[in-house]
Amino acid sequence: MSWQADILTLYPAMFPGPLGESLAGKALASGIWSLNTTDIRQFGLGAHRAVDDTPFGGGAGMVLRADVLDTAIGSIQPNGRPLIALTPRGAPLTQKRVRQLSQGPGIILLCGRFEGIDERLIEARQAEEISIGDYVLSGGEIAALALLDAAIRLLPGVMGAAASAEEESFTASLLEYPHYTRPAVWAGRSVPEILTSGNHQAIAAWRHAEAASITRIRRPDLYAQYIASGANAP
Numbered sequence: 272m273s274w275q276a277d278i279l280t281l282y283p284a285m286f287p288g289p290l291g292e293s294l295a296g297k298a299l300a301s302g303i304w305s306l307n308t309t310d311i312r313q314f315g316l317g318a319h320r321a322v323d324d325t326p327f328g329g330g331a332g333m334v335l336r337a338d339v340l341d342t343a344i345g346s347i348q349p350n351g352r353p354l355i356a357l358t359p360r361g362a363p364l365t366q367k368r369v370r371q372l373s374q375g376p377g378i379i380l381l382c383g384r385f386e387g388i389d390e391r392l393i394e395a396r397q398a399e400e401i402s403i404g405d406y407v408l409s410g411g412e413i414a415a416l417a418l419l420d421a422a423i424r425l426l427p428g429v430m431g432a433a434a435s436a437e438e439e440s441f442t443a444s445l446l447e448y449p450h451y452t453r454p455a456v457w458a459g460r461s462v463p464e465i466l467t468s469g470n471h472q473a474i475a476a477w478r479h480a481e482a483a484s485i486t487r488i489r490r491p492d493l494y495a496q497y498i499a500s501g502a503n504a505p
């Protein structure tokens with residue numbers, strides 16, 4: 272059974288977009304995941320297929336109508352998948368949530384546009400609100416692509432080396448250690464000597480210390496989580 276992604280959007284042509292290329296594209300072609308887009312406009316009202324209206328209480332912009340979105344969502348078989356609304360007010364997306372989602376049956380993603388979505392739809396459908404960062408995009412589609420990309424690469428059979436997902440950034444609340452490849456000396460800069468020592472244990476210890484130090488400097492918030500999780504500061 273493939274991991275099922277359903278997207279509700281006013282711009283279905285944005286999908287699969289970049290997810291049709293590289294790892295995600297190959298995985299889509301081989302059926303590891305499947306993609307279905309639903310054009311919200313198709314459920315719009317009247318001759319103009321209206322999907323939005325002006326906000327009660329006044330203010331700038333338009334709001335996506337609850338009734339229209341509800342019919343659009345109702346056209347999709349949930350199959351045990353969570354409904355996720357992409358919104359800047361949502362819980363910040365984490366690698367932990369991405370991993371959970373990749374281990375489930377798939378996702379249904381609702382992409383907002385204009386000023387956003389009528390609150391009653393989010394309540395009535397108990398949508399999980401997720402944000403991809405503290406900045407405002409013009410629509411939920413790019414956020415949906417980011418979330419999908421992060422989840423798809425964790426599906427079994429998508430990434431070549433399974434180990435690379437275990438060591439990378441955020442997996443243990445740490446940012447990743449620095450990488451180096453050939454040439455060993457480039458523009459007068461050598462790679463750290465320990466990496467050419469062949470001592471795997473020492474290399475692992477060095478990488479761990481680098482990861483901890485980069486995290487402590489760049490992301491004190493993550494570092495605090497790492498220490499709180501019972502890890503010893505190297």
Ligand code: SAH
Pocket residue numbers: 356357358359360381382383384385386387388401402403404405406407408409410411412414
């Ligand atoms: N008025 C809203 C912003 C609307 S942006 C506010 O101030 O919060 C239009 C749509 O883009 C949103 O409905 C949402 O679906 C999407 N969007 C914008 N920024 C996002 C972010 N950081 N994460 C996830 N979705 C985002």
